[in-house]
Amino acid sequence: MSEVPRQGNPTTRPVAATPRAPGNGDGRSGTAVITRTKPRTKRPNLYRVLLLNDDYTPMEFVVHVVERFFNKSREDATRIMLHVHQNGVGECGIFTYEVAETKVTQVMDFARKHQHPLQCVMEKK
Numbered sequence: 001m002s003e004v005p006r007q008g009n010p011t012t013r014p015v016a017a018t019p020r021a022p023g024n025g026d027g028r029s030g031t032a033v034i035t036r037t038k039p040r041t042k043r044p045n046l047y048r049v050l051l052l053n054d055d056y057t058p059m060e061f062v063v064h065v066v067e068r069f070f071n072k073s074r075e076d077a078t079r080i081m082l083h084v085h086q087n088g089v090g091e092c093g094i095f096t097y098e099v100a101e102t103k104v105t106q107v108m109d110f111a112r113k114h115q116h117p118l119q120c121v122m123e124k125k
């Protein structure tokens with residue numbers, strides 16, 4: 001596995017030190033430090049959105065949910081549904097916190113509205 005170099009927060013760092021005449025009465029003496037702010041990016045925390053298997057939700061309903069809320073093709077949605085059916089749990093997508101939370105709420109509301117016990121959860125990566 002190759003590692004992508006990590007970046008930190010924006011930093012202001014010394015880039016040079018120049019001699020300055022001491023004793024000019026301004027209370028600073030000796031060295032002036034020149035700084036530069038380097039823009040840095042921070043990667044957001046990511047969350048998996050998972051569907052859980054149950055014995056009652058119809059397979060066709062789960063396929064519809066995966067197509068509708070996770071923008072998958074019928075073929076991919078069917079693969080995901082069968083994976084969940086056979087393994088108990090499966091991933092529908094990976095999102096930032098707020099998007100993942102929205103997906104979970106949308107799926108849970110939709111399942112409740114149709115009186116299916118389908119469960120959708122999120123998990124920090």
Ligand code: TYC
Binds near residue numbers: 057
């Ligand atoms: N196990 C369900 C059935 O046999 C189908 C199912 C698949 C339910 C995936 C939930 O997340 C799920 N009807």
